[in-house]
Amino acid sequence: MFVALEPRRLYRQVADRIRALIEAGELVVGERLPAERDLAERFGVSRPTVREALIVLEVEGYIQIRMGSGVYIAQKPASTPAILPADEVDGPFEILQARCIVESAIAEEAARHATPQGIARLDEMLARMEQAVEQPERAIAADLAFHSTIADMIGNSALRHFISLLIDKRTSPYFQKLASYFEGPHTWQRAVEEHKAIRDAIAAGDPSAAREAMRRHLTLAQKRFSESFGEEPARED
Structure with missing residues (x-):
């Protein structure tokens, strides 16, 4: 079979x-x-x-x-909705892996270009996330804005457009359905703490620490998304 x-x-x-x-x-x-x-x-x-x-x-x-x-x-549906475009081949885990590779390098470079205005913007997004840990839609919006702000610090419009294509996939109905199996206030609080580490490394002008903090955050995000449906908890190594 x-x-x-x-x-x-x-x-x-x-x-x-x-x-x-x-x-x-x-x-x-x-x-x-x-x-x-x-x-x-x-x-x-x-x-x-x-x-x-x-x-x-x-x-x-x-x-x-x-x-x-x-x-x-389940009972066979009367009609089948289109979940993904016919030419959409990137799954959530591939997207998260790509983000980990690309955004780690972006965070490293952002640490070399950080400005007080950029750090203030990151602080604003962190505050919004902390206030919205029990409101997924608001938390996601602040999360994506945080990552976009880091890319903006470099001042490269082509890079900003490229990373937006990856980040925006996080809002697709399919991606959100996958997240619904594990996401909650506790996971959003973890994300806030991971974001704080990224923010602090960038604010300190430490490219190596910024790269590692972003890598760790998105690696843990992959683990959270790859958690089994109630079979095995994801571990944070």
């Missing part, structure tokens, strides 16, 4: 394969899917890839993810 996939657009392929099994009646309403780790082994992909595929299928209405219980086949 489940076979290994070619290493191309993997999470989309996993979603397509499971969807086809459901539509063919090989997976029936109410049936519980194998555990995430088992699906990963059978498809020959990583667990985060399986997780991304399951999010697509849940938003489409094909499955229900019940925290602490498992993933179940």
